[in-house]
Amino acid sequence: MPVTLSEFRSGMRALAAPVNVITTAIAGERGGLTATAVISLTAEPPQLGVAVNKANGSLKLIEKAGIFAVNVLTHDQLDIGNVFAGATDARGEARFKVGTWATMVTGAPVLKQAKANFDCRVITCFELSTHVLFVGMIEAVRVNAAADPLLYADGCYGGFVRKESREFAQQLALQALELNTAAVFDSPW
Amino acid sequence: MPVTLSEFRSGMRALAAPVNVITTAIAGERGGLTATAVISLTAEPPQLGVAVNKANGSLKLIEKAGIFAVNVLTHDQLDIGNVFAGATDARGEARFKVGTWATMVTGAPVLKQAKANFDCRVITCFELSTHVLFVGMIEAVRVNAAADPLLYADGCYGGFVRKESREFAQQLALQALELNTAAVFDSPW
Numbered sequence: 399m400p401v402t403l404s405e406f407r408s409g410m411r412a413l414a415a416p417v418n419v420i421t422t423a424i425a426g427e428r429g430g431l432t433a434t435a436v437i438s439l440t441a442e443p444p445q446l447g448v449a450v451n452k453a454n455g456s457l458k459l460i461e462k463a464g465i466f467a468v469n470v471l472t473h474d475q476l477d478i479g480n481v482f483a484g485a486t487d488a489r490g491e492a493r494f495k496v497g498t499w500a501t502m503v504t505g506a507p508v509l510k511q512a513k514a515n516f517d518c519r520v521i522t523c524f525e526l527s528t529h530v531l532f533v534g535m536i537e538a539v540r541v542n543a544a545a546d547p548l549l550y551a552d553g554c555y556g557g558f559v560r561k562e563s564r565e566f567a568q569q570l571a572l573q574a575l576e577l578n579t580a581a582v583f584d585s586p587w
Numbered sequence: 588m589p590v591t592l593s594e595f596r597s598g599m600r601a602l603a604a605p606v607n608v609i610t611t612a613i614a615g616e617r618g619g620l621t622a623t624a625v626i627s628l629t630a631e632p633p634q635l636g637v638a639v640n641k642a643n644g645s646l647k648l649i650e651k652a653g654i655f656a657v658n659v660l661t662h663d664q665l666d667i668g669n670v671f672a673g674a675t676d677a678r679g680e681a682r683f684k685v686g687t688w689a690t691m692v693t694g695a696p697v698l699k700q701a702k703a704n705f706d707c708r709v710i711t712c713f714e715l716s717t718h719v720l721f722v723g724m725i726e727a728v729r730v731n732a733a734a735d736p737l738l739y740a741d742g743c744y745g746g747f748v749r750k751e752s753r754e755f756a757q758q759l760a761l762q763a764l765e766l767n768t769a770a771v772f773d774s775p776w
Binding site for chain 2: 439
């Protein structure tokens with residue numbers, strides 16, 4: 399017997415993931431949603447997958463347009479993630495008032511200053527009960543190597559910290575403790 | 588025209604991801620591989636997807652067994668990730684010498700002390716050139732909420748740090764600088 403909805407959710411919260419804004423456009427109409435469900439599929443040809451809820455207004459637009467972009471957010475783009483997650487009243491075109499948008503090859507909106515942009519053409523899609531998994535051929539990529547990604551895990555927003563930094567942070571915390579300048583260091587490490 | 592292999596790789600490196608060991612078993616034969624390509628698909632029913640390279644020896648075993656487990660590694664299980672990534676000579680059963688293994692519902696090997704375990708039954712699979720995307724119905728979940736996940740991003744291993752911790756870490760770094768005890772704080776934040 400499958401697990402319950404609450405067990406599913408508790409499991410998925412344990413899977414840390416980048417926060418992405420998936421966008422599309424057709425004949426001047428733009429739409430987008432925030433999603434963590436993005437997967438690397440094949441390197442040759444370069445393909446990725448995006449799972450979109452059928453209840454989301456942008457799904458039909460992606461189907462019609464046949465293109466989408468995955469915009470990987472940086473830690474200071476949480477406000478953009480919130481708008482595309484529907485946390486504000488903004489719908490459709492109004493969501494693009496936050497951030498600076500351009501296009502690359504397919505015409506799907508790409509967010510400038512994102513951690514990365516994947517500009518994709520829909521190759522095929524698979525229907526899975528409540529969701530559609532779009533498989534996209536990557537037509538263009540832009541990476542901002544220096545940017546810090548925005549991650550979501552355990553119900554919290556956060557970021558990536560390198561293993562070496564962890565040890566350094568621990569050393570700093572110990573120094574702080576010894577100097578009695580900070581009693582608690584709540585790094586998850 | 589799709590992007591080149593090197594563009595694909597540079598894009599994917601920007602997508603921070605948990606490091607997982609995917610395992611399977613049939614008639615006493617166990618196999619497994621390390622993979623970051625895991626995606627949440629639908630909550631109702633509880634389904635996830637895993638993309639496995641056809642060149643990987645465990646693919647045939649998953650197909651035969653019709654079951655797999657996703658074991659989300661903690662930051663101190665990097666050695667296990669390396670073994671299942673083929674960084675050592677260990678193949679097949681020999682890989683299970685690292686870590687402590689049990690089973691839940693399906694019989695697929697689940698790693699104790701992992702950040703999370705998803706015990707899945709294969710519902711369907713999609714062939715995508717070099718890879719197969721297995722869709723698994725989640726039959727059991729175990730979560731270790733307190734554990735710190737092992738993440739991979741920008742070609743480095745690391746972990747998740749909460750947004751609030753970031754500000755605290757920055758304060759510590761500033762204090763360290765003022766006290767001249769550490770000249771560089773290389774947190775990505």
